[in-house]
Amino acid sequence: MRILIIDDEPQIRQVLRVMLQAQGYQTVEAANGADGLVATFTTNPDCILLDIGLPDLSGIEVLQSIRRQSEVAVIMLTIHDDEQEKVRALDGGADDYVTKPFGARELMARVRVALRHRISASPPSIVKVGALTMDFERHLVERDGMSLHLTPIEYDLLHVLASNLGRVLTQSQLLKQVWGETTSFEDVHYLRIYIGHLRKKIEEDPTQPQLILTEPGVGYRMVEPEESSTEC
Amino acid sequence: MKTTGHRMASEEQILRWRVLHRRLKGKDPTRARFVRAYLQVTVMVLVLTAMLWIPRHLFEPVNIALLYLLPVLVSAVRWGLRPAIYAAVLGVMAFDYFFIPPIFSYSVSDLRYLISFGVFLAVAILTAGLATSLMHKTREATERERITASLYGLSRKIAMVPDIHDVGQAVVNHVGETFRVSVVMMVPDAKGKLVMTAQTKSPSLSRPLNPNVLQWVYRHGDAVGYGGKDRPEILYLPLKTEATVHGVLCLGEYGLDQPFSLEQRNILEALSGLAAVSVARITYESQARIAERAAESERVRTAILDSLSHELRTPVTAIMGAVGGLSDRQVALSEEDRQELIETIHQSVMRMNRLITNLLGMVRLESGLMHLNRRPCDLADILGVVVHQLRDSRRPITIQLPEELPELMVDEVLIEQALVNVLSNAIKYSPDHSPIEITAIESPTKVRIDVRDFGVGIHLEEAENIFQKFYRSLQTQSVSGMGLGLAICQGIVEAHQGRVWARPASPQGAIVSIELPWQDSPRDEGQP
Numbered sequence: 001m002r003i004l005i006i007d008d009e010p011q012i013r014q015v016l017r018v019m020l021q022a023q024g025y026q027t028v029e030a031a032n033g034a035d036g037l038v039a040t041f042t043t044n045p046d047c048i049l050l051d052i053g054l055p056d057l058s059g060i061e062v063l064q065s066i067r068r069q070s071e072v073a074v075i076m077l078t079i080h081d082d083e084q085e086k087v088r089a090l091d092g093g094a095d096d097y098v099t100k101p102f103g104a105r106e107l108m109a110r111v112r113v114a115l116r117h118r119i120s121a122s123p124p125s126i127v128k129v130g131a132l133t134m135d136f137e138r139h140l141v142e143r144d145g146m147s148l149h150l151t152p153i154e155y156d157l158l159h160v161l162a163s164n165l166g167r168v169l170t171q172s173q174l175l176k177q178v179w180g181e182t183t184s185f186e187d188v189h190y191l192r193i194y195i196g197h198l199r200k201k202i203e204e205d206p207t208q209p210q211l212i213l214t215e216p217g218v219g220y221r222m223v224e225p226e227e228s229s230t231e232c
Numbered sequence: 233m234k235t236t237g238h239r240m241a242s243e244e245q246i247l248r249w250r251v252l253h254r255r256l257k258g259k260d261p262t263r264a265r266f267v268r269a270y271l272q273v274t275v276m277v278l279v280l281t282a283m284l285w286i287p288r289h290l291f292e293p294v295n296i297a298l299l300y301l302l303p304v305l306v307s308a309v310r311w312g313l314r315p316a317i318y319a320a321v322l323g324v325m326a327f328d329y330f331f332i333p334p335i336f337s338y339s340v341s342d343l344r345y346l347i348s349f350g351v352f353l354a355v356a357i358l359t360a361g362l363a364t365s366l367m368h369k370t371r372e373a374t375e376r377e378r379i380t381a382s383l384y385g386l387s388r389k390i391a392m393v394p395d396i397h398d399v400g401q402a403v404v405n406h407v408g409e410t411f412r413v414s415v416v417m418m419v420p421d422a423k424g425k426l427v428m429t430a431q432t433k434s435p436s437l438s439r440p441l442n443p444n445v446l447q448w449v450y451r452h453g454d455a456v457g458y459g460g461k462d463r464p465e466i467l468y469l470p471l472k473t474e475a476t477v478h479g480v481l482c483l484g485e486y487g488l489d490q491p492f493s494l495e496q497r498n499i500l501e502a503l504s505g506l507a508a509v510s511v512a513r514i515t516y517e518s519q520a521r522i523a524e525r526a527a528e529s530e531r532v533r534t535a536i537l538d539s540l541s542h543e544l545r546t547p548v549t550a551i552m553g554a555v556g557g558l559s560d561r562q563v564a565l566s567e568e569d570r571q572e573l574i575e576t577i578h579q580s581v582m583r584m585n586r587l588i589t590n591l592l593g594m595v596r597l598e599s600g601l602m603h604l605n606r607r608p609c610d611l612a613d614i615l616g617v618v619v620h621q622l623r624d625s626r627r628p629i630t631i632q633l634p635e636e637l638p639e640l641m642v643d644e645v646l647i648e649q650a651l652v653n654v655l656s657n658a659i660k661y662s663p664d665h666s667p668i669e670i671t672a673i674e675s676p677t678k679v680r681i682d683v684r685d686f687g688v689g690i691h692l693e694e695a696e697n698i699f700q701k702f703y704r705s706l707q708t709q710s711v712s713g714m715g716l717g718l719a720i721c722q723g724i725v726e727a728h729q730g731r732v733w734a735r736p737a738s739p740q741g742a743i744v745s746i747e748l749p750w751q752d753s754p755r756d757e758g759q760p
Binding site: 084 | 607608623
């Protein structure tokens with residue numbers, strides 16, 4: 001597995017290189033957008049870590065150039081305070097993002113998820129998350145062995161989220177995949193309501209969700225529930 | 233009155249103006265008035281003589297002589313001492329000529345009459361003197377009373393007024409009403425340039441003030457009357473205390489050849505003195521305030537720098553120490569020690585990250601760069617995210633929400649930051665493992681989010697201060713921090729037209745409440 005790191009800060013590249021190599025990945029590095037594009041097409045990486053603020057091209061521009069040619073997994077490295085930029089990157093084809101400063105665990109989890117989704121094109125028909133078992137072949141959703149009754153839209157929503165387990169989905173991505181193409185900004189309202197209904201059915205404590213997490217200003221992400229641990 | 237001609241270098245034409253010297257004594261009767269007084273005395277004596285001539289056989293000469301004292305007294309009271317003496321002399325002459333035998337002659341048959349004349353003159357002059365001085369005293373008393381009343385009236389209006397413009401307005405209104413003229417007060421601004429501070433509304437001056445005269449009066453501290461026969465007079469009075477001139481009071485104008493009288497100027501002098509004291513008081517007060525504020529901000533800046541360098545250096549020191557320990561091959565570390573050092577690095581990094589986030593947030597708030605990206609949001613969702621972010625604290629956090637809350641039109645990310653700051657504050661100032669309670673209470677127009685902890689709590693009198701930036705509660709000095717979190721929270725909440733406040737909870741702990749308007753009228757939450 002080869003991972004391309006495009007970031008202008010040598011220290012960040014160094015840390016990423018060490019972390020990734022320790023996990024058994026090969027790494028390639030580029031310090032700016034132009035070099036990064038060249039490296040994308042010459043080294044044929046499996047995943048790209050792309051900084052959103054590069055000295056020559058913007059991360060979004062680099063992403064667009066990559067997407068015109070390749071379906072390689074791209075994870076954006078962003079800074080905290082620009083949610084709209086994150087949404088633009090995700091809607092523009094990025095697989096996911098991590099926010100600087102990020103921990104090794106978080107980054108590795110994102111990389112693993114992105115690689116998994118790129119390798120297996122069709123999602124598994126049975127997904128187990130925490131106490132939840134979803135069999136999309138037989139249209140069955142169980143929690144602790146008890147069958148759950150979901151409305152068709154709740155089921156579709158859960159299907160989309162579970163198929164992208166570990167990956168963030170923007171509101172517009174979810175709307176498109178669940179309701180189809182005819183969506184408007186107004187529908188975000190309904191999306192929120194259905195997420196709420198879904199949480200009431202699948203979460204242990206809907207006020208403190210563990211399975212469907214909100215990424216404020218961006219969208220939702222379905223994750224494996226964390227065992228309480230402080231490691232970062 | 234002394235009139236001094238001055239020529240102002242910058243004036244293209246010679247203008248007549250006079251410097252009014254302080255406290256000019258004496259009266260200023262014009263020559264015409266003077267002549268008229270003597271004529272009236274003469275007429276009075278003549279009329280009296282004519283009236284006494286007809287029934288002269290009925291009177292003894294002594295009675296007649298007494299009656300001649302009448303014009304003397306009248307003259308003394310009306311015109312003063314000299315016309316009175318004139319009346320006395322004239323009276324004696326008329327008495328001698330018409331009533332003392334031989335009649336129609338100044339010769340006297342009985343020499344005893346000469347003694348009578350002498351006594352008459354002496355009595356007349358003495359009486360006249362007494363009457364005149366009495367009249368002067370009455371007049372002075374009246375004038376003093378007027379000045380006192382006027383001063384009292386003004387002093388009551390301006391005694392406690394803290395603002396220079398209000399004092400100026402009170403002074404010009406009072407002076408304007410007293411003299412029925414337009415009044416302008418000029419006081420130097422921060423740069424020392426004379427600017428108009430107050431003026432009477434109507435009537436306004438018919439011609440602009442002369443800046444050169446203004447400057448001259450301001451610099452020399454002498455009153456100047458500017459004007460003359462061909463133009464109405466404008467008075468320029470310095471507002472003077474001791475040796476300092478604090479401004480200029482300008483009055484104008486009665487009309488052609490109608491200068492301000494001496495009496496008016498005396499009152500004006502007293503009034504401008506009083507105004508000067510007030511202006512001086514305000515000037516000194518504001519100077520003291522500025523100095524105090526400068527010292528205060530100096531103190532605050534030093535404290536902030538100290539605190540900032542402490543807050544940044546402490547984690548850096550911890551990281552450097554831990555890294556040094558980990559990288560030193562000569563130190564044999566147990567696995568437990570290694571874990572501890574790594575945990576130290578982790579904690580320090582998180583602490584620095586929090587501080588940087590807050591500092592950046594503060595800068596963004598202060599520079600006005602923060603723009604709200606308002607969108608409909610679900611409060612339950614935001615609270616879930618906030619609690620998820622702080623899951624490392626391992627506190628029992630309970631959330632109590634009403635069912636089916638309407639949507640909130642806010643900037644999700646900023647409100648989340650505000651809530652994270654409140655919640656991490658609650659965690660920071662309460663003992664480990666103590667619970668935190670979050671409650672939302674809705675009303676038709678707004679929603680209130682209470683965050684309650686069971687920690688050290690706050691004093692009621694501190695409850696407002698904790699939202700000031702860089703404020704640290706006295707009882708929690710030992711806990712590290714910059715005092716930015718709640719200030720940022722307040723900035724964000726107020727940008728949403730909401731408010732945030734804190735109060736002590738009983739029996740212990742504190743409650744921080746955030747109140748946000750729904751903004752949009754609550755929507756119908758029916759199924760689509």
